[in-house]
Amino acid sequence: MNIVRRLILVLVMLALAGKAMAAERPNILLIYTDDHSYRTIGCYPQAYPWVQTPHIDALAARGVRFEYAYIGTWCMPSRATLLTGHHQYGVQSMRMVGTYPGSEYDSTRCPFWPKVFREHGYTTAQIGKWHTGTDTGANRDWDHQMVWNRPRYPENAGNYFYDQLIESNGGPPKVTKGYSTDNYTNWAEDFIRGDTRADGKPWYLWVCYGAVHGPFTPAHRHRQDYPGLSVPVPQDIYPPRPGKPAYMQKVNKWIANDQGVPIMNGGFGGQTVEHTTSIHGNTLDGWVRQYHQGVRALDESVGRLVSVLKETGQYDNTLIVFTSDQGFAWGQHGFATKLAPYDANIRSPLIVSMPSRLPTGKVVPHPVSGVDLVPTFFHFAGIDLPWKMHGHDLSPLLLNPEAAWDHPSLTAFTARSYGADTDRIPSDTTKTNINGIPWYFMFREGTYKYIRYAVEGEVEELYNLEDDPDELHNLASQPAMREQLLAMRAATLAELERTGAGIAGHLPAVANP
Secondary structure (H helix, E strand, C coil): CHHHHHHHHHHHHHHHHHHHHHCCCCCCEEECCCCCCHHHCCCCCCCCCCCHHHHHHHHHHEEEEEEEEEEECCCHHHHHHHHHHHCHHHHCEEEECCCCEECCCCCCCCCCCCCHHHHHHCEEEEEEEEECCCCCCCCCCCCEEEEEECCCCCCHHCCCCCCEEEEEECCCCCHHHHHCCEEEEEEEEHHCCCCCCCCCCCCEEEECCCCCCCCCCHHHHHHHCCCCCCCCCCCCCCCCCCCCCCCCEEEEEEEECCCCEEECCCCCCCCCCCCCCCCCCCCCHHHHHHHHHHHHHHHHHHHHHHHHHHHHHHHHEEEEEEEEEECCCCCHHHCCCCCCHHHHHHHEEEEEEECCCCCEEEEEEEEHHHHHHHHHHHHHHHCCCCCCCCCCCHHHHHHCCCCCEEEEEEEEECCCCCCCHHHHCCCCCCCEEEEEECCCCEEECCCCCEEEEECCCCCEEEEEECCCCCCCCCCCCCCHHHHHHHHHCCCCHHHHHHHHCCCCCCCEECCCC
């Protein structure tokens, strides 16, 4: 065999080996929606009976659904967690600056892990909403980006659905026509097909939809969906709310009209969003209808992305994860927002599907957190963690959804403060809450939920979600629950200490220590 033929053979063998390696390391598709409650998805038993989400339901039927997922509390910290593997208090150097949502970070102190995937042979891409510092990481963390950079262009930050300023791979922004959900899906399909990436490498794609964030604008093709719907009025839509903390007695986003029908008190006032008027009127039914109509295009997008994976022969080797930054309450506890530590406000959907490797049609009953997703991605990619993560690899639960799980779920809300700025409660009261909701730490273990506020002398909250899924009855003051309360209080502190939360040693006293 001459030298030329040997060289050709070696090159062919290397190419085949490269393709085999890429096939062994799965692609990862993270589909990430916005302000999207688990209650809007048909495969969740808490959904209204009229909900139509056939494609997301099919994903669950071909995968593993998590009953209790707490990805974050609001847009920016949830995304920071998904980029670092850290709770909000561990995201060093992140800060809000200038006009909301202006924000900055030091990439040397706050590295984003997709850069590590790039260094280990993955092609990384992010499409859609960017809400974590003006620096998107283009050409550093990402090989490919098509993003709506909200922090960089506050004047455009309300354009969740139309006329967005889109940056392509760090270039200058261009006003882009069309409905944002459809645009993002088009660009994601292009990437999956290989039009905007190099062939032969495994890939990680994070598709960040803006729906169904306020102003909850559905696509025109869905604005007649769900005619005549009527939703039950939440039991505690109006104050007072016995047993709950002081701020909860002031929540009054809904009032009754002359017919006793709940209407939004003053209309939706989402910060920085475009003019917001309900398409179907200002009633609870009208807003819930509009919100669910916005989910319809998301469901279609999931179907399209799964279809293109199948068409291109990549479905069997792609881990698909569907989730949201957090949920959204419609009337529950008087809210029309996220942020608060109740499942109605912040509990997200979470579905993981890869039928070639994982069980199908299964449900995980254990509560999990957003910080758990990042180590899970590293496990599937076969890459060592580059730094200490706050969460735990979910692979054991994905392989055996009924397995024992010894890791609790912690959710932190420190308003617009991050990293070392959360070590102590700020003296500036404008930094200690958003919309009147104060800093808190929410802890889930088994069927119980514990909430501790960073407010001197405030009551704690304790709920048994098996008996009280709507979180109406605070058990913290009941003598019979004292032992459980103390155990949850101690476990919360232990988890804060395990994850390096500086505030762990500076928490204010509770009402009944």
